[in-house]
Amino acid sequence: MLTSICEKLGCEVPIFAFSHCRDVVVEVSRAGGFGVLGAATFAPEQLEAELRWIDDHVDGRPYGVDVIIPTKYDNEAEAQTGKTDLHDLIPDEHKAFMERVLREAGVPELPEVERERVHREIVEGRGAMTPQGARRLVETALDHPQVKLVVSALGAPPADIVDMLRARGVMLGALCGKPAHAVRQKAAGVELIIAQGTEAGGHTGEISTLILVPQIIDAVEGTIPVLAAGGISRGSQVAAAIALGAEGVWCGTIWLGTQESELDAFEKEALFKAKTEDAVRRRARTGKPVRMLKSALSEAWEEPGAPPYLLPPLQGILYNEAHARVVRARRGDLYSFPAGQVVGTMTSETSVKQVMYQMQAEYIEALERMSALMPSD
Ligand SMILES: Cc1cc2nc3c(=O)[nH]c(=O)nc-3n(C[C@H](O)[C@H](O)[C@H](O)COP(=O)(O)O)c2cc1C
Numbered sequence: 001m002l003t004s005i006c007e008k009l010g011c012e013v014p015i016f017a018f019s020h021c022r023d024v025v026v027e028v029s030r031a032g033g034f035g036v037l038g039a040a041t042f043a044p045e046q047l048e049a050e051l052r053w054i055d056d057h058v059d060g061r062p063y064g065v066d067v068i069i070p071t072k073y074d075n076e077a078e079a080q081t082g083k084t085d086l087h088d089l090i091p092d093e094h095k096a097f098m099e100r101v102l103r104e105a106g107v108p109e110l111p112e113v114e115r116e117r118v119h120r121e122i123v124e125g126r127g128a129m130t131p132q133g134a135r136r137l138v139e140t141a142l143d144h145p146q147v148k149l150v151v152s153a154l155g156a157p158p159a160d161i162v163d164m165l166r167a168r169g170v171m172l173g174a175l176c177g178k179p180a181h182a183v184r185q186k187a188a189g190v191e192l193i194i195a196q197g198t199e200a201g202g203h204t205g206e207i208s209t210l211i212l213v214p215q216i217i218d219a220v221e222g223t224i225p226v227l228a229a230g231g232i233s234r235g236s237q238v239a240a241a242i243a244l245g246a247e248g249v250w251c252g253t254i255w256l257g258t259q260e261s262e263l264d265a266f267e268k269e270a271l272f273k274a275k276t277e278d279a280v281r282r283r284a285r286t287g288k289p290v291r292m293l294k295s296a297l298s299e300a301w302e303e304p305g306a307p308p309y310l311l312p313p314l315q316g317i318l319y320n321e322a323h324a325r326v327v328r329a330r331r332g333d334l335y336s337f338p339a340g341q342v343v344g345t346m347t348s349e350t351s352v353k354q355v356m357y358q359m360q361a362e363y364i365e366a367l368e369r370m371s372a373l374m375p376s377d
Pocket residue numbers: 018038039040066067068152153175196199200201202203229230231232250251252253254337338339340341342
């Protein structure tokens with residue numbers, strides 16, 4: 001499985017792990033894979049603290065940072081980030097709707113101190129979901145020499161970010177859900193495409209991984225490496241991705257069920273109970289389609305009479321504040337966290353080491369099964 005991307009980035013196996021949790025990033029990189037920290041919800045100071053911790057624990061291994069640079073976002077929010085409380089830009093109609101849904105479901109308010117902390121963290125973090133916010137995160141990442149890859153999601157990175165990364169020799173990757181996106185990203189200077197199929201957790205398009213990966217490889221004419229993402233949690237799927245021409249795999253959902261994941265026991269239980277068909281695409285979480293667990297809260301926003309979705313980062317601020325209340329109240333019926341279709345195959349807690357080991361063992365089994373099909377002479 002030693003593909004050329006391993007050599008370029010200095011990892012041993014091309015298993016990339018997207019996670020918001022620094023422990024997952026560290027464990028994957030230490031196990032020979034490549035951990036990538038999802039930074040989009042961090043303020044620059046928080047990101048700095050996370051990256052310092054990773055540097056101290058990653059044993060000199062390489063890792064990456066992922067930022068969200070949306071092409072569609074709220075301009076006013078971008079202009080006001082850091083100057084005013086972005087919560088004040090959310091229309092009253094939207095706040096009142098969310099409040100009514102939670103009140104009618106009997107979800108209590110957060111205690112005052114917690115409400116302030118959650119509010120501050122979410123507003124500062126979600127403020128990063130604009131080009132200017134992402135720029136600050138990239139600058140922070142570049143102060144950490146073990147960061148060998150920066151990935152952008154939801155849009156082509158602006159030229160100054162591309163130049164900044166080039167000057168430091170840090171590889172730039174981008175998530176794409178359509179061949180046309182990959183062509184645009186390549187033209188913008190992206191050096192690694194993550195072809196993410198609709199099965200994936202998080203922001204996702206409509207084309208499945210099996211269709212998308214070869215389409216994207218064709219679209220970039222084999223000139224830059226492509227990773228397969230979406231629906232990959234076991235070794236046979238890794239073998240399938242490599243068979244499609246990908247240089248490796250990029251996984252997100254599978255790490256949520258590990259002991260290293262940031263989710264607490266209540267949240268993991270909700271994931272382990274979920275079936276594949278419970279992972280649906282909805283806009284309630286950020287304003288753009290996100291595959292996430294279906295719940296009474298996600299569905300309330302789909303009802304006739306619900307207000308129209310806001311653009312990033314405002315919908316995300318509103319939704320995440322509500323989500324914090326739902327988690328505190330331990331309300332599984334209202335719990336919606338981003339998760340891909342592989343969630344239906346996750347039934348109990350694992351560890352990063354276990355997942356890494358199983359993926360590689362199953363990969364070898366799959367190759368052996370396939371090579372046994374070759375004529376012997
Ligand atoms: C909880 C969660 C949050 C995610 N957030 C982001 C994000 O902030 N930025 C990003 O580029 N991708 C994000 N993704 C998508 C992942 O990077 C990855 O492409 C996807 O999880 C792969 O599909 P899988 O979930 O089937 O493994 C997220 C995925 C999950 C499960």
